[in-house]
Amino acid sequence: MTRVAVIGAGSIGANIAYRLAARGAEVTVVDAGKPGNGTSAASISWLSTFPQIAGSVPAMVAHRRRTNDGFRRLAGEIGDGWIHWTGTLTWADLPRTAARLRQDFAAMTAMGEPLRELDAGAVRAAEPGLDPPPDTPVYLEEDGGWVDAPAMVAALLRGAGWHGATVLQDAPVLAVKADGDRHVVRTPEGEVTADVVVNAAGSWASHVGALAGAPVPLDLRPGLVVWSRPLATPIGRVINSTTLNIRPDPDGGVAVHWRGEDTYTAHGYNAETPAQVIEAAAEVIPELRGTAPARSAVGVRPVPPGGPVVGWHPSRPGLYVAVSHGGIGWGPTWGDLAAAAILDGDTSPAAEAFTPRRFLR
Ligand SMILES: Cc1cc2nc3c(=O)[nH]c(=O)nc-3n(C[C@H](O)[C@H](O)[C@H](O)COP(=O)(O)OP(=O)(O)OC[C@H]3O[C@@H](n4cnc5c(N)ncnc54)[C@H](O)[C@@H]3O)c2cc1C
Structure with missing residues (x-):
């Protein structure tokens, strides 16, 4: 069973944690504070593309x-x-x-x-x-x-819990160390050992990226x-x-x-x-x-400059990044994409469309 540590329990981390757990991964979610209390709690969390998203009309409709x-x-x-x-x-x-x-x-x-x-x-x-x-x-x-995002995060984590996931809250990640092929996520509440680490720390993703030696440029x-x-x-x-x-x-x-x-x-x-x-x-x-x-x-x-960053980080095997604006509306999509990449090894064009390799070398 693939062990995954998801860092950050906002809309994006909670969606990824739920989808991974529902598909059979052994998931531990780690959040610095209370789940759902980051940017996801200070958002309009509107679900629409008309006329919010720049780009072609077919892309907006899709x-x-x-x-x-x-x-x-x-x-x-x-x-x-x-x-x-x-x-x-x-x-x-x-x-x-x-x-x-x-x-x-x-x-x-x-x-x-x-x-x-x-x-x-x-x-x-x-x-x-x-x-x-x-x-x-x-x-x-x-x-x-619209979505009540903190309530969605709570429901997702409850759902992840039905599939065996655990949540560490008030547990800021202090380090992400390598241990052979595995990763050790260190927090004041203890350590989590995982095969895969997901950086879903939202506006703090650059900081978590630095802890993991895997930079994430962000505006x-x-x-x-x-x-x-x-x-x-x-x-x-x-x-x-x-x-x-x-x-x-x-x-x-x-x-x-x-x-x-x-x-x-x-x-x-x-x-x-x-x-x-x-x-x-x-x-x-x-x-x-x-x-x-x-x-x-x-x-x-x-x-992230240049659009969403969702995919394997090129600097560190086993480190997956999921950061984007519009992270409420995109949440379920990122959950599916991450689960397909992590559990199925999906390398299809859809999985690769938002890869950090676009601009991280
Ligand atoms: C004014 C405003 C309006 C918006 N309107 C919309 C909208 O209408 N529709 C839409 O889809 N999006 C909207 N957004 C954007 C959306 O809110 C964000 O994209 C989304 O909330 C990001 O979710 P997230 O999970 O990435 O981040 P967050 O919800 O911030 O979650 C990140 C989590 O990481 C945790 N964390 C940070 N550091 C650490 C650490 N060291 N260790 C462990 N955990 C850590 C934090 O505690 C936090 O819980 C809006 C945003 C704003 C500000």
Whole structure:
């Protein structure tokens, strides 16, 4: 039986741990803190590609279908209390993004994607608490929604436990040593000996990579998420404009990320205050006007230059790396890919597409 130590119990590490354990590996998950408490806890965790992902429309459509199929299968295996198939309402609130959105809508609709343009009356009927800008096309994406990521991580680790996995929490990895063909992962809670080590430490993956002698270059891009107090007229769907990401929260409020005029790719953290974020969201959810934020958190996005890094590390045999932005939506896909590589020796083009060898020599 292959013994695997998974370092990091966020969305990505928990998905990989679950899939490996379900497929028969002997898995130990090691996290520096509480599972699910890293960037995965400070995320909008929205499941959609319209119109978030740059690239060709067929690539967006393929990604969306694979993502949602992966989540449906996972929910069938571990239970579904953590996933909310609410759909998304999208509009462009900057003139420079409107034409691209309209084009993507037309192309994706032509491919049979579940997208519809709603008139103002239909928007009001669907979301009475929402007041989008006038004379702006609003698109409803019926599939997708959002994930309660900490709850998903808990469900994945519970599921991994059914298959014999163990979890060490509050156990920061201090060293990853070689012992012949094996690896020894050292933590204050003890040592884990494994045939394969997975570095799924998210924004800390460069640090864990350094401990293992296997570098992982990363850009770190912080983003502020602000939670409102519960609303009398709750918002049911994910709301996505060019400048705002809003999703419902289980307590009846909303979680808001405000991008301002800069997307994360252009700029990163805009130094806005939680009160300013609520004010920006109040432009489209009037009930928020004048209300105080309930809480906020800065999540640090791990963004490998050149795209996701998922595959065997070229510097150290037996060391697998899985780090990407969009790590909630990609989670089940990375779980499948890692299990195929580690347990089946998969070297197909799909398995190789995100290999660290692309830029690590
Ligand atoms: C504002 C914002 C909005 C976002 N919106 C979306 C979205 O809508 N959809 C989407 O898919 N993604 C979104 N993301 C990105 C997504 O949240 C991340 O890609 C994802 O959470 C990364 O998951 P992860 O498992 O790699 O990292 P994490 O969740 O950070 O997990 C890494 C784990 O590694 C552990 N760790 C660190 N160091 C060590 C060590 N030395 N030893 C042991 N363990 C260690 C940490 O404790 C942590 O639990 C957003 C991010 C932000 C900030």
